[in-house]
Amino acid sequence: xxxLINDRQYPQRRSLTKALTLIHIDAxxxxxxxxxxxxxxxxxxxxxxxxxxxxxxxxxxxGTAFIVLFVLAQIHPDRMRDASYWLYGxxxxxxxxxxxxxxxxxxxxxxxxxxxxxxxxxxxxxxxVPLLVATxxxxxxxxPTFIRLLMGLVIIIVPSLLIAKQPDLGTALLIAxxxxxxxxxxxxxxxxxxxxxxxxxxxxxxxxxxxxxxxxDRVLTLLNPESDPLGKGYxxxxxxxxxxxxxxxxxxxxxxxxxxxxxxxxxxxxxIFAVIAEEFGLIGVALILILFLLLAGRGLFIASQAQTSFAxxxxxxxxxxxxxxxxxNVGMVTGLLPVVGVPLPLVSYGGTSMVTLLAGFGILMSIxxxxxxxxx
Amino acid sequence: MAKQYxxxxxxxxxxxxxxxxxxxxxxxxxxxxxxxxxxxxxxxxVEHDHFSSLSDRNRVDxxxxxPQRGLIYDRNGVVLAENIPVFRLALIPExxxxxxxxxxxxxxxxxMTDDEQQEIKQQVKKQRRRFEPLIIRQRLTxxxxxxxxxxxxxFEGVDVVGRLIRHYPxxxxxxxxxxxxxxxxxxxxxWIDQKNYQGTLHIGKTGVxxxxxxxxxxxxxxxxxxxxxxxRIVRELESxxxxxxxxxxxxxxAKLQQVAFDALGEFNxxxxxxxxxxxxxxxxxxKPDFDPNLFVSGISIKxxxxxxxxxxxxxxxRALRGHYPPGSTLKPFVALAGLELGVIHQGSKTFCPGWFSxxxxxxxxxxxxKHGHGQVALKDAISQSCDVYFYDLATAxxxxxxxxxxxxxxxxxxxxxxxxxxxxxxSPSRQWKRANRDQVWYPGETVISGIGQGFNQTTPIQLxxxxxxxxxRGIKKTPQVVLAQRSPGEQELQLLPTTRVExxxxxxxxxxxxxxxxxxxxVHGVRGTARHIGxxxxxxxxxxxxxxxVFGIKQDEKYNADEIDKKLHDHALFIAFAPAxxxxxxxxxxxxxxxxxxxxxxxxxxxxxxxxxGLSANE
Numbered sequence: 001x002x003x004l005i006n007d008r009q010y011p012q013r014r015s016l017t018k019a020l021t022l023i024h025i026d027a028x029x030x031x032x033x034x035x036x037x038x039x040x041x042x043x044x045x046x047x048x049x050x051x052x053x054x055x056x057x058x059x060x061x062x063g064t065a066f067i068v069l070f071v072l073a074q075i076h077p078d079r080m081r082d083a084s085y086w087l088y089g090x091x092x093x094x095x096x097x098x099x100x101x102x103x104x105x106x107x108x109x110x111x112x113x114x115x116x117x118x119x120x121x122x123x124x125x126x127x128x129v130p131l132l133v134a135t136x137x138x139x140x141x142x143x144p145t146f147i148r149l150l151m152g153l154v155i156i157i158v159p160s161l162l163i164a165k166q167p168d169l170g171t172a173l174l175i176a177x178x179x180x181x182x183x184x185x186x187x188x189x190x191x192x193x194x195x196x197x198x199x200x201x202x203x204x205x206x207x208x209x210x211x212x213x214x215x216x217d218r219v220l221t222l223l224n225p226e227s228d229p230l231g232k233g234y235x236x237x238x239x240x241x242x243x244x245x246x247x248x249x250x251x252x253x254x255x256x257x258x259x260x261x262x263x264x265x266x267x268x269x270x271x272i273f274a275v276i277a278e279e280f281g282l283i284g285v286a287l288i289l290i291l292f293l294l295l296a297g298r299g300l301f302i303a304s305q306a307q308t309s310f311a312x313x314x315x316x317x318x319x320x321x322x323x324x325x326x327x328x329n330v331g332m333v334t335g336l337l338p339v340v341g342v343p344l345p346l347v348s349y350g351g352t353s354m355v356t357l358l359a360g361f362g363i364l365m366s367i368x369x370x371x372x373x374x375x376x
Numbered sequence: 377m378a379k380q381y382x383x384x385x386x387x388x389x390x391x392x393x394x395x396x397x398x399x400x401x402x403x404x405x406x407x408x409x410x411x412x413x414x415x416x417x418x419x420x421x422v423e424h425d426h427f428s429s430l431s432d433r434n435r436v437d438x439x440x441x442x443p444q445r446g447l448i449y450d451r452n453g454v455v456l457a458e459n460i461p462v463f464r465l466a467l468i469p470e471x472x473x474x475x476x477x478x479x480x481x482x483x484x485x486x487x488m489t490d491d492e493q494q495e496i497k498q499q500v501k502k503q504r505r506r507f508e509p510l511i512i513r514q515r516l517t518x519x520x521x522x523x524x525x526x527x528x529x530x531f532e533g534v535d536v537v538g539r540l541i542r543h544y545p546x547x548x549x550x551x552x553x554x555x556x557x558x559x560x561x562x563x564x565x566x567w568i569d570q571k572n573y574q575g576t577l578h579i580g581k582t583g584v585x586x587x588x589x590x591x592x593x594x595x596x597x598x599x600x601x602x603x604x605x606x607x608r609i610v611r612e613l614e615s616x617x618x619x620x621x622x623x624x625x626x627x628x629x630a631k632l633q634q635v636a637f638d639a640l641g642e643f644n645x646x647x648x649x650x651x652x653x654x655x656x657x658x659x660x661x662x663k664p665d666f667d668p669n670l671f672v673s674g675i676s677i678k679x680x681x682x683x684x685x686x687x688x689x690x691x692x693x694r695a696l697r698g699h700y701p702p703g704s705t706l707k708p709f710v711a712l713a714g715l716e717l718g719v720i721h722q723g724s725k726t727f728c729p730g731w732f733s734x735x736x737x738x739x740x741x742x743x744x745x746k747h748g749h750g751q752v753a754l755k756d757a758i759s760q761s762c763d764v765y766f767y768d769l770a771t772a773x774x775x776x777x778x779x780x781x782x783x784x785x786x787x788x789x790x791x792x793x794x795x796x797x798x799x800x801x802x803s804p805s806r807q808w809k810r811a812n813r814d815q816v817w818y819p820g821e822t823v824i825s826g827i828g829q830g831f832n833q834t835t836p837i838q839l840x841x842x843x844x845x846x847x848x849r850g851i852k853k854t855p856q857v858v859l860a861q862r863s864p865g866e867q868e869l870q871l872l873p874t875t876r877v878e879x880x881x882x883x884x885x886x887x888x889x890x891x892x893x894x895x896x897x898x899v900h901g902v903r904g905t906a907r908h909i910g911x912x913x914x915x916x917x918x919x920x921x922x923x924x925x926v927f928g929i930k931q932d933e934k935y936n937a938d939e940i941d942k943k944l945h946d947h948a949l950f951i952a953f954a955p956a957x958x959x960x961x962x963x964x965x966x967x968x969x970x971x972x973x974x975x976x977x978x979x980x981x982x983x984x985x986x987x988x989x990g991l992s993a994n995e
Contacts, residue, residue: 141385142393184401187393241434244419244427257435261604282420289409300402304395309387312394316401323405327412334415 024073024369026302029361032295033346037062039288040347046254047268047275048349054268058349065358072362076370077311080363084135087128088155094121095162122163122171123352127359129159129175130317133182138310143187152183167212170340174328178321185316186309219338235271236335238264243277243334250281268349270341273333289326292345296323299361302368311367318360325357437603440575443594444864445542446621448554448584451656451859454630456546456554457585461538463516465524466509469500471533478531485527486513486520507608509537542578542672546630548665549637552693553628553657553795553857555583556668558675572596581671582693584624584857587796591861594621620864627656627859635987636661639980644968645947646694646836648855649984652844652953652962655853655875657793659963659984660837662698664690696798699833700966703922704761704973705951706782706828708846708891711754713781714769715887722890725751732767734819741767741823744923754890759897759904761921763827770826775817778825779805784880785842786852792876793837793855801838804831829925840964843951847918847959849888850880892918896956905974906950909982915955917985921973922949945969950977954985961988 017027041055048054098121133152137144144152156179164172184193208216242258251257256278258264267275277285299319306312322345329344331337343350345357419427448457465482472478479500483493496512503510512534516524521536528535542557544550557578560568564579573579574596580586597618601609636647636659649659666683670676675683683691692698714720730748731740743749743763749756757765770778783789788803802808804825806817824830834842837855845852854876860869882888895918899910905921924947948970953962963981970976985991 142390181401185394185397187390187397238434240419241427241430243416244423245431247420247424247428257602258431261435261602261610263434263604277416277420282416285416285420286413289413293405293409296405297402300398304398309390309394312391312398316394316398320401320405323409327405327408330412334412334419336412336415 021369023070024365025070026298026365026368028298029295029302029365032291032298033358033361036288036291036295036346039291042253043272043276043279043347044268044349046256046279047259047272049260050254054349058354061350061354062358065355068355069358069362069365072359073365073369075366077308077314077363077367080131080314080366081135081138081310084128084131087124088132088159091121091124091128092159092162094119094124095159097121099162099165120352122159122166122168122175123356125159125163125175126171126178126321126356127363129156130178130182130314130321133179134310134313134317137182137186138308138313142309143189144183146192149183149188149192152179152186156180156183167215168341169211169215170328170342173340174321174324174342177324178317181317181320181324182313185313235265235339239271239274239333240335242271242274246278246281246284248282250277250279250284253279255279270329270339270343270348271333272348273330273344276347277333288347289330292323292326295361296320299364302364305371306367307371315364315367318364322357322360435602435604437601437609439599439601441597441599441615441618442575442577443596443618444540444620445557445578446592446594446861446864447623448592449623449625450628450630450633451626452629452631453625454546456544456550456626456628456630458543458545459540460543462514462541463521463536463538464511465513465516466535466537467500467512468507468509468533468535469503470506473532475500478534481527481530482512482534485523505608509535511537544668547669548667549630549633550583550628551665551668552662552695553583553660554626554668555585555795556581556671557585558671574598578672582797583795584626587794588622588624588858591622591624594864595619622861622863624858625860625862625869626857627651627654627658628660628857629658629988632659632984632987633661635659635984636980637663637665639983640967643970643976644688644694645966645970646698647963647965647980647984648695648836648840649961649963649988650840650844650855652847652853652959655844655855656859657855657857658961658988660695660795660857662692662694662696664688666690693795693797694966694968695836696793696795698835698966699799699801700836700947700949700968701830701832701924702787702828702834702839703924703947703949704763704827705839705920705922705949705964706787706832706834707758707761707766707826708895708920709782709785709787709842710766710769710773710778710826711758711894712846712882712887712891713773713778715754715890716781716882716884717773717777719772720754720769722754722886725753726757726762726765726768728752728762728764730764732764732823734771734823737820739820741820755894755897755901756903758891758894758920759901761898761905766826767823768826770822771819773822773826775822775825776805776807778822779803779808784852784882785845786838787832787834787842789838791837791841791855793841794857798837799835801835802831802833828922836964836966839949839951839966840962843953843964844959844962845880846888846891847953847962849885849892850882852878852880892956895920899952906978908974909978912991913954913985914989914991916957917952917954918956918959919950919952919978919981921978922951923947923971923973924949926969943969945971948973948976950974950981952978952981952985954989961985 020027020030041058044058045055133155136155137148137152140148156176160172160176163175238258242256242264245258256275258278259267259275264271264274276288296319299315299322303312303315303319306315325342325345328337328340328342332339332342343353346354445459447455450456479493479496499510516536524536544554544556558581559577560573560579568579572595576593576596580589580592585592595618597616599615600613602611602613604610632649636649640647640661640663644663646663647659647661648657650656651658670679728743728749730746731742733740744761748764749760749762752762752765756762782803788801790798790800809815809817821830825832841855856875858872860871862869896916898904898921899906899917899919901907906919926944926946948967950965950973953959963984965977965980967976
C-alpha cells in the first residue's frame with residue numbers, strides 16, 4: 001500500500017532499496033549499521049584477545065538487537081506515541097524496583113534479575129524519556145509554554161535522579177541529555193536556554209556535594225591523571241599511551257601492545273576506542289568517527305523529513321543522543337572528559353546497550369518509512 | 377478533542393522551528409567532533425614519539441644474562457677456582473594445585489620444622505607474581521636432591537633448580553693469592569660498568585680474582601622480552617648470549633704451594649717462590665689462612681668476627697703486605713753495593729772483635745757472635761753473617777748510597793706483582809727521615825741499616841724479587857702470578873704480555889760472582905750458617921739466613937728465647953736460589969717469631985727446592 005506513494009516520491013530508487021522500504025528498513029541506515037558492527041566485531045576480536053566465544057556472544061546480541069530493530073521499524077510512530085506514557089510508567093516502577101531489590105554488580109545496583117535474563121531498566125528509560133517528552137510537547141503547538149517546559153523537565157529529572165542514585169551517573173546524564181535535546185529541538189527560547197545553563201553552572205557545587213566518592217575521584221583524576229598513576233589515573237594514562245603510540249597509521253590489527261599485553265584496562269568495553277586508535281592510528285579513528293557522523297547525519301535527515309513534530313523531535317533526539325554517546329566515550333578515553341563509564345556505541349562489548357541503540361535506529365526507520373500514513 | 381488542538385497548529389512554522397534547531401545542533405556537534413579530532417591529532421601525531429616511548433617502556437624489558445666467570449688453574453691445570461652448581465628447591469605458586477598438601481608433603485620429605493613450614497606458607501601467600509619461582513629451600517645436599525627426584529611426580533610445580541656459585545676446591549691453600557669473590561657492595565657499585573654487571577652478583581674482592589676481574593668476568597648478554605601487565609614474559613624479542621670470562625692459568629704450582637703451606641706448619645709467616653727467568657710466582661703463601669669459600673655467598677657475622685678479630689690477622693696477606701725487617705738477608709745486597717761503589721773489594725778484610733763502635737762514640741754495636749769472627753773478608757762475612765763487617769761497610773757507604781743501591785733491587789718499592797694491595801715496604805734515607813719523621817739522620821742508624829735492622833722494612837714478595845734480580849745478575853723482571861689466559865671455547869692458551877724487563881746498571885760480572893759465591897758458601901761452606909740444608913744436592917744453591925729482631929735488646933743483654941713471650945721471638949728469614957750458576961728457582965721465607973733463620977727458615981726453603989726439582993727428601 002505504501003509502494004505507490006514511495007514510488008511517486010523517489011522514482012529513481014533501485015529495487016533492493018524499494019524492497020527494504022517495503023519492510024520498513026532504511027537502506028542507508030542499514031548499510032551504515034552493518035559496516036559499523038562489522039568493524040566493531042573485528043576490533044572486538046583484537047581487543048578481546050582473539051576470544052571467539054566472546055565474539056559469538058556479541059554476535060548473538062547483535063542478532064537479538066536486529067530483531068528488536070526490525071520489530072520496532074514495523075510499528076507506526078503513532079502507536080509509539082500512544083504507548084509512551086505506559087512505557088515511561090513501567091520504566092519508573094522498574095527503576096524503583098531496582099533500588100529496592102536490585103542486583104548488585106561492581107558496587108552499583110543496576111540490574112534486575114528476572115530469572116531467565118538480567119535487565120537494566122535504565123536502558124528502557126533511554127528510549128522512554130525522549131519518547132514521552134516528545135509526545136508531551138507535541139501535544140500542543142511548539143514552542144512549548146513555560147509551564148509545559150517545566151513539566152518536561154520533571155519527566156526528565158525524576159528517572160535521571162533514580163538512575164544517578166543506583167549509582168550510574170553516566171547513564172543518568174545521558175538520559176537527561178536525551179530529554180533535554182527534545183526540549184532544545186522543541187524551540188524553547190534562547191533566553192530560557194541561557195538561564196538554564198546559568199542555573200546548571202550554579203548547581204555544580206551542589207552536584208559535587210551529592211556525588212559519591214568514586215565519582216568525585218574520577219573528576220579529580222581527570223583534572224590531573226598523573227597524580228596517581230597506579231591508582232585513579234591508571235585508566236587515563238594507559239589509554240592515552242595506547243592512543244598516542246598508535247600514531248598516524250597505527251600498529252596494525254592485532255598488533256596493539258598496550259591492549260594485547262593488558263596494560264589497557266577495560267579494553268573490550270569502555271576503552272575499546274583506545275584499541276582502535278592504537279591499532280589503526282589517526283586515520284582509523286577518523287574513519288570510525290566519520291561513520292558515526294554519517295549514521296547520525298542520516299538520522300538528522302530523517303528528522304528533518306519527518307511529517308509530525310513528534311516524529312521530528314524524537315528522531316532528532318535519537319540521532320543527537322547517539323552522537324552524545326560517542327562524544328562522551330571518546331572524550332573520556334582521550335582524557336577530555338571524566339571517566340564516567342559510557343561504552344562506545346555499537347562497538348563496545350556489552351548487551352543491553354546494543355539492543356537499546358538498535359531499537360533507537362528501528363524507531364528512526366519506522367519514522368522514515370511510515371511517512372504519509374501517519375495521522376494528520 | 378485532539379483534532380481541536382491540531383486545527384490550531386501552524387505545521388509549517390513548527391517544522392521550520394525544529395529544523396532550525398536541528399541545523400544548529402548539527403553545527404554544535406560538528407564543533408564538538410572537531411575538538412575531538414584535534415585532541416586525537418595532538419595525541420597521535422604531535423605527541424606520538426612521547427607516547428610511543430612510554431608504550432615501549434611499559435612492555436619491553438631487558439633481562440641481563442650474566443656471563444659465567446672464567447676459571448682459574450695452576451700451571452699444571454689444577455683447578456683453583458671454579459663455578460659449581462648449588463641446588464635449591466623452587467616452587468611456582470600458580471602451578472601448584474594443592475598448596476596445603478604439597479607443602480605438607482615437602483615438610484615430611486625434608487623434615488622441616490614447624491617454623492620453617494610457617495615461613496614458607498607466609499612467603500607463598502605474599503608472592504605477588506604467582507608465575508615466578510619461589511625459593512623455599514636453599515643449598516640442598518646431594519642426598520636431598522636424590523630424595524626429591526624420586527618423589528618429584530608427587531609435587532607439581534615444585535622443582536630443583538641449580539645456580540652456579542664460585543668455589544675454591546683448594547680451600548685455604550690459595551686464600552690470599554687467588555683471593556675470593558663476594559657480593560658487589562655499594563662502593564663497587566660506583567665504579568663498575570653498570571651495564572656489564574647487570575645480572576652479576578659477585579665480584580673479585582681480593583687476590584687474582586680482584587686484579588683480573590676484567591678478564592674473568594666476561595661480557596653480559598641480554599634478552600629483550602615483552603612483558604604483559606603482570607610482568608609475565610610473553611615472548612622474546614631479541615637476545616644476545618653472554619660471553620664467559622677468560623680462564624686464567626697461573627705460574628703457581630699447587631703442589632709446591634702445598635709443600636710451602638705445610639712447611640710453615642703452625643707458624644705465622646709467608647713464603648714467596650719465583651721463577652727468576654720469567655718472574656713467574658711459583659708459590660705464595662701467607663699464614664694464618666682462612667677458607668675463601670666462606671666469603672662467596674656472604675660470610676656469617678660470627679665467622680667474619682672470628683677472622684677479623686683474631687690477633688693473628690688471618691685475612692692479612694703477609695706475602696704482599698707484611699712488613700718485616702730483612703735482617704741479615706739484606707747483607708748480600710749491601711755487599712754488592714760496597715763492591716760496585718769501590719768501597720771494598722773481594723779480598724779486603726775487616727777485623728771483628730765481636731762489636732763495632734763509631735769513631736768517638738761509646739756505643740757498641742754487637743756482632744751476633746759474642747767473641748767475634750776475627751779477620752773477615754767478604755766470603756766469610758756473608759757465609760758466617762758477620763755483623764761487624766757490615767756495620768763497617770755501611771758506615772763507609774753512608775745511608776744515601778745504600779738507599780740508592782737498594783732501590784735498584786726494589787727495596788722500598790712495590791714489585792708490581794699482579795695481585796692487588798701490595799705495600800711498599802721501607803728503605804730508609806736521610807730525605808725520607810726528614811720528610812716523614814722531621815728528624816735528622818743519625819750515623820748510628822746507618823750502622824744498623826747495614827744488617828737490615830732499624831727502619832728497614834721489606835715484604836716477602838720484595839725480598840724474593842730482589843733475590844731473583846741478584847740470582848739473574850741484574851736482570852729485573854716484574855713478578856707475575858698469571859701465566860696465560862684462555863678464551864671461552866678455545867683450546868689455545870694465550871700468554872699474558874711478558875713482564876717488564878730491566879737490566880741493572882751493574883756491569884762488573886766479578887762483583888755478582890763474588891756475592892753469589894759467598895751465598896753458595898752459606899749453604900755449602902763448612903761454617904756456612906745454613907750448611908745443614910746443603911747436603912745431597914745435585915747442584916749448588918745460594919742462600920742467606922736472616923734473623924730479624926722483633927724488639928730491642930739492651931747493651932750486653934743476652935737474648936734468651938725461653939724467657940720471652942713467643943710473640944717477641946725473632947723472625948726467622950731465609951732467601952735462596954738454585955742452581956746457583958743457572959738459577960731456576962728463587963724463594964724467600966719469613967717465619968714470624970720463628971727464632972733463628974738458619975734453624976727454622978732454611979729447612980723450609982730446602983723442602984721447596986726438593987719439591988720443585990723433584991728431589992727425594994734430604995736425609
